[in-house]
Amino acid sequence: MKALVIGSTKQLLFFAVYGLIGSIIVFLAAVVWLLNARSELDLWHTTELKHEYHQQSGLKTFNEYIALENDLFSELESKIYQTYQPSKFSLINRYETSSLSDPRMWKTNWNRTFEWSNPSAEYGVLLIHGMSDSPYAMSHIAKHFRDSAYVLGLRLPGHGTIPAGLTDITWPDLASAVNLATEHMKSKLNGKPLYVVGFSTGAALALNLELENSVKTVLSTHSSEPLAMKSVYSGMVFISPAIGLQPIAAGAKWQALLGNVLGYEKLFWNSISAEYDPFKYTSFAVNAGDVVYQLSQRNYQITSTMNNEQLKSLPPILTFQSLADDTVSSTAVVEHLYQFLPSSRHQLVIFDINRNPNNRQLIVNDPMEEMAPLWLNNAMDYRLTLIENDIEREHYVQETKIQKSKVQEAITDKGKIQTSEPLKLEWPRGVYSLSHVALPFPESDPLYGPHYQKENAHIQIGQAIFTGERGLFGIPAPEMLRQKWNPFYPYMIEQIEGFIVPFAQ
Numbered sequence: 001m002k003a004l005v006i007g008s009t010k011q012l013l014f015f016a017v018y019g020l021i022g023s024i025i026v027f028l029a030a031v032v033w034l035l036n037a038r039s040e041l042d043l044w045h046t047t048e049l050k051h052e053y054h055q056q057s058g059l060k061t062f063n064e065y066i067a068l069e070n071d072l073f074s075e076l077e078s079k080i081y082q083t084y085q086p087s088k089f090s091l092i093n094r095y096e097t098s099s100l101s102d103p104r105m106w107k108t109n110w111n112r113t114f115e116w117s118n119p120s121a122e123y124g125v126l127l128i129h130g131m132s133d134s135p136y137a138m139s140h141i142a143k144h145f146r147d148s149a150y151v152l153g154l155r156l157p158g159h160g161t162i163p164a165g166l167t168d169i170t171w172p173d174l175a176s177a178v179n180l181a182t183e184h185m186k187s188k189l190n191g192k193p194l195y196v197v198g199f200s201t202g203a204a205l206a207l208n209l210e211l212e213n214s215v216k217t218v219l220s221t222h223s224s225e226p227l228a229m230k231s232v233y234s235g236m237v238f239i240s241p242a243i244g245l246q247p248i249a250a251g252a253k254w255q256a257l258l259g260n261v262l263g264y265e266k267l268f269w270n271s272i273s274a275e276y277d278p279f280k281y282t283s284f285a286v287n288a289g290d291v292v293y294q295l296s297q298r299n300y301q302i303t304s305t306m307n308n309e310q311l312k313s314l315p316p317i318l319t320f321q322s323l324a325d326d327t328v329s330s331t332a333v334v335e336h337l338y339q340f341l342p343s344s345r346h347q348l349v350i351f352d353i354n355r356n357p358n359n360r361q362l363i364v365n366d367p368m369e370e371m372a373p374l375w376l377n378n379a380m381d382y383r384l385t386l387i388e389n390d391i392e393r394e395h396y397v398q399e400t401k402i403q404k405s406k407v408q409e410a411i412t413d414k415g416k417i418q419t420s421e422p423l424k425l426e427w428p429r430g431v432y433s434l435s436h437v438a439l440p441f442p443e444s445d446p447l448y449g450p451h452y453q454k455e456n457a458h459i460q461i462g463q464a465i466f467t468g469e470r471g472l473f474g475i476p477a478p479e480m481l482r483q484k485w486n487p488f489y490p491y492m493i494e495q496i497e498g499f500i501v502p503f504a505q
Contacts, residue, residue, distance in 0.1 A: 041265060041266060041269075041272065042095075042275075043080060043083065043084050043095070044080060044095055044162035044163055044164060044275060044283075045162075045163055045164055045265075045269070045272070045283060046164060046265065047079055047080065047162060047164055048164065049072055049075050049076060049079065049161055049162065049164075049165060050075065051068055051071040051072040051074075051075050052072055052157055052158060052161075052165055052169075053065060053068055053069070053072075053157040053173065053176075053177055054157065054169070054170075054173050055170070055172045055173050055175075055176040059180065061180070061184070062180045062181055062183065062184030063184075065113075065177065065180050065181075066113060069112065069113060069155065072161065073112065073161070076161045076162065080095055080162060081095065081097055084096070090274075092274070092276040092459055093274070093275060093276065094275045094276065094277065094278045095162075095275060100457070100458050100459040101275070101276050101277065101278045101458070101459045102278065102458075103278035103279060105457075105458055106278070106458065108139075110134055110135050110136030110139055110279050111134045111135070111136070111155065111159070111160030111161070111278075111279060112135065112155055112160060113135065113152070113153060113154055113155040114135060114142070114151075114152070114153045115151070115152045115153075116142070116146055116150070116151040116152075117150055117188070118146070118147075118148075118149060118150045118151070121148065121149050121150040121189075121192070122148075122149075122192055122193075123148075123149055123150070123189070123192055123193040123194065123195060123234070123500070124149055124150040124151070124152070124185045124188065124189045124192065124193070124194045124195070125141075125142070125145045125149045125150070125151050125152075125194075125195050125196075125197060125500070126152050126154065126181060126182060126185050126194060126195070126196045126197070126206075126233075127141060127142055127151070127152065127153040127154065127196075127197050127198075127202075128154050128156070128178060128181075128196065128197070128198040128199070128202030128203070128205055128206055129153075129154075129155075129156065129159070129199055129200075129201075129202050130199045130200025130201045130202050130203075130240070130242070131166075131200060131201040131242070131288050131291070131292055132159070132163075132166065132280055132281040132284055132288060133159065133199070133200070133279070133280050134155065134159055134160040134279040134280060135153035135154065135155050135160070136278075136279035136280075136447070137199050137279070137280075137440050137441075138153050138197065138199060138202075138440065139153070140440065140441065140442055140445065140489075140493075141197055141440065141493065141496070144493055144496075144497070145500075148501075149195075150185070150188060150189060152181060152184070152185055154177065154178065154181045156174050156177055156178075156201075156202070156205075157169055157173045157174060157177050158173070158174075158288075159281075160279075162281075163275070163281040163283040163284070163285060164285075166281070166284075166285040166287060166288040166291075167268055167285045167287050167288075168287065169287070169288075169291060170291060170294075171205075171208075171291045171292075171294050171295040171298070174201070174205055174291070174295075175205055175208055175209065175212075175295075178205045178206065178208075178209055179209060182194070182196075182209060182232060182233075193234035193235075194232075194233055194234055195233060195234055195235045195236070195237065195500050196233045196235075196236050196237070197236075197237040197239070197496070198236070198237070198238055198239070198241065199239045199240060199439075199440050200239070200240050200241065200242050200327070200328065200436065201242045201291075201292050201295070203236075203238035203239065203240070203241030203242065203243075203319075204241060204242040204243065204292070204295050204296055204299060205295070206233070206236055206238070207236065207238070207241070207243075207299055207337075208295060208298065208299050208302075209232055210231065210232050210233060210236065210314060210315065211299055211302040211303060211306075211314075212302070213231070213232050214302075214306065214310045214313055214314065215302055215306070215310065231313060231314065231315040232315075233315050234315055235315050235316045235317075235318070235499060235500060236315055236316070236317045236318070237317075237318045237319075237320075237496050237499065237500070238317065238318070238319040238320070238321075239319075239320050239439050239440055239492075240320070240321060240322065240325060240327070240328060240436045240437075240439050241319060241321070241328070241333060241337075242292050242295070242296055242327075242328045243296060243299065243300075243328065243329070243332045243333045243336045243337050244296050244300065244328065244329040244331075244332020244333070244335070244336045245289075245292060245293050245296055245327075245328055245329060245332075267286070268285060268286055268287070269283060269284065269285055269286060270284045270285070270286050270289060271283055271284045273476070273479075276459060276461070277447075277459075277461060278447070278458070278459065279447070282479075296332075296336070299336070299337075300336045303336065303337060303340050304336075304340070306340070308342060311340055311341065311342050312342055312343065314341070316343075316345040316346060316347075316499070317337075317341065317345075317346045317347075318346075318347050318349070318495065318496065318499045319333060319337075319338075319347070319348045319349065320349045320351070320439055320492055320495075321333050321348065321349070321350055321351070322350075322351045322433065322434035322435060322436065322438070322439065323350050323351060323352050323353055323367050323368060323371060323433070324353050324367055324433035324434065324435065325435070325436045326435065326436060327436035327437070328436060330350075330367060330371060331370050331371055331374060333348065334348070334371070334374045334375070334378075335374065338382050339374070339378055339379075341381060341382050342381050343381060343382070344381060344382060344383055344403065344404070346381075346382040346383070347382060347383040347384075347385065347499075348382055348383070348384050348385070349385045349386075349387065349492075349495065350371075350384070350385070350386050350387070351387045351434050351439075351488060352368070352386055352387060352388040352389070353366075353367070353368075353432060353433040354389065354427045354431060354432045354433060355388070355389045356389065356394070356395070356427070359432045362432075375402070379404075380402075380403070380404055381404060382403075383401065383402075383403045384401070384402040384403065385399060385400065385401050385402070386399075386400040386402070387399060387400075387423070387488055387491065388400055389427075390422055390423075392422075393422065395426040395427050395429075396422065396423065396424075396425065396426045396427075397423050397425055397426065397427065397488070398420050398421060398422050398423055399420065399421045399422075399423055399491075400418060400419070400420040401418070401419050401420075401421075402417070402418050403417060404417075423488075423491060425487060425488050425490065425491060426487070427487065428450070428487050431483060431487065433483065434483055434486060434487075434488075435482050435483040435484070437482065437483075437484060438482075438483045438484055438485055438486045439486050439489075439492065440486070440489075441484065441485045441486055441489065442485065442486065442489040442490070442493075443485055443486075443487060443489065445462070445485055446458075446460065447459070447460065447461055447462065448461055448462045448484035448485050449462045449484075449485050450462050450463070450485065461484065462484055462485060464480055
C-alpha cells in the first residue's frame with residue numbers, strides 16, 4: 001500500500017512538472033506569435049549607422065564628438081533619406097523628404113546638439129534630454145536661458161536619427177557623452193558655475209556623473225579624514241527623472257534574448273509604430289528600456305551605500321515630477337533618492353492629479369495612496385511642494401509647501417509644517433493629470449501644444465485627437481490622449497530660474 005501511494009505521488013509530481021513546463025512553452029509560443037505578428041519593420045528599424053558614438057570610440061574631446069555627429073547625419077542622409085523609396089508617399093513619415101514630419105523642414109533641426117555661446121554669461125546650463133527623445137525636449141528651457149547663460153543642448157548617442165540607434169547602445173555610452181559635454185562646458189566657463197537640467201533619462205545620467213564623482217572620495221595617505229570632494233555641477237534640475245522604473249522593466253532584456261535565439265527581429269522592439277514625430281522615436285527598442293533600468297539600478301546602488309559626508313557633498317537638487325507617470329516610478333524619486341538627501345537645499349515639486357469633484361468619482365487607481373505614506377511616515381530633510389487643486393477656486397491650483405519644522409508650536413503633522421499659496425494657473429478643461437512627457441513643454445509649443453498655428457507648415461501633434469472607430473489608425477488611442485504639454489510650465493520655469501540664478505550670482 002505504501003509503495004502504491006509513493007508511486008502515485010511520483011506520477012502526480014511528474015504530471016505536474018511536465019504540465020507546468022508544457023504551459024510555459026505554450027505561453028511563450030503565444031507571446032512570440034503575438035509579438036511577431038506586429039507591423040513589419042522598416043529601413044529605420046534595421047539599418048546600422050556606423051558613425052554613432054560609443055564609449056569605445058576613443059574620442060577625447062567634445063569637438064571630436066561633434067565632428068562624429070556631423071558624419072553621422074551625413075550617413076543618415078545617404079542611408080535613409082536618399083535610399084528609402086516608398087510605394088506611396090506619406091505626409092506624416094519623418095523619413096520621407098518634405099513630409100509634414102520631416103525634421104529638416106524646420107528652421108532648426110532639433111535632433112542635433114546645439115551650443116549657444118555667450119561671452120557675458122556668468123554661468124552655464126547643460127541640457128540633457130530623455131530616452132528616445134532629442135534636444136527638442138529641452139529647447140524651451142534653452143531659449144529661456146539663452147540671454148543669460150552659456151547653453152549647450154546635448155544629443156545623446158543613438159538619438160535624433162533612427163530608432164535602430166537604440167538597439168545597441170549602453171548606459172556607459174550615454175554617460176561618456178555626458179562627461180565629454182560637461183568637461184567641454186567647464187573649459188568654456190573657466191571656473192564659472194555650471195548647472196545641469198536633465199529630463200527623464202537625462203536626469204539619471206546627470207545624477208550618475210555626480211554620484212560616480214562622489215564615490216571617488218578616498219582616504220588621504222596623510223590623514224584619516226576623507227578628502228573634500230568638489231561637485232561636478234553647481235546645481236541639478238531634474239524633470240520627470242528616471243530614478244526608478246516599474247518592475248516589469250527588469251524583464252525587458254529577456255524578450256530581446258529570446259528574439260536573438262529565435263532569429264525574430266521584431267522581438268527586439270517593445271513597440272513598432274509609424275514614425276510621425278520629427279523629434280522623438282515612436283518605436284521603442286527593448287534594449288532602450290533595459291539601458292534605463294540598468295542606469296537607475298546603478299544610481300540606487302551608489303546612493304544607498306553613500307555615507308553622510310558623501311551625501312552632503314551632492315549639489316542642490318530641484319526635481320519636478322508628475323504624481324501620475326506611466327513611464328517612470330514617482331515613488332522611486334522619494335525612495336531611491338530624496339529619502340537619502342540630508343539637506344533642505346534640495347527640493348521636490350510634485351504635480352498632483354486634477355481632483356475636481358467629477359474626476360474624484362472616476363479615479364480607480366490613485367497614485368497618492370502609495371506616495372503619501374512616504375512623506376507621512378518617514379523623515380523628510382528636503383523641501384516638498386505640492387501643486388494641487390485649490391478647493392476654494394474651481395479649476396485653479398495652489399502651491400502647498402511642506403518642510404521639516406524647527407518651531408515646535410508650528411508643527412501640524414509629525415514634525416512638518418505646511419503653508420499654501422494660490423497660483424494664477426488652472427487645469428485645462430478635460431485634463432485630469434499631467435504625464436511623464438508633458439512637463440518640458442509649454443502651452444505655446446508648436447509641436448505638442450493644443451493650439452493650431454497656421455503659420456507652421458509642419459505636423460502639429462498636439463492637435464492629433466481624432467474620433468471614430470477603434471482599430472483603424474496607426475497612432476494608438478492612448479498615445480493620442482496622453483497629455484503632451486504642461487499647463488504649469490510658467491510655474492516650473494520660474495522655479496528653475498529662482499533655483500539657478502541666486503546660486504550663480
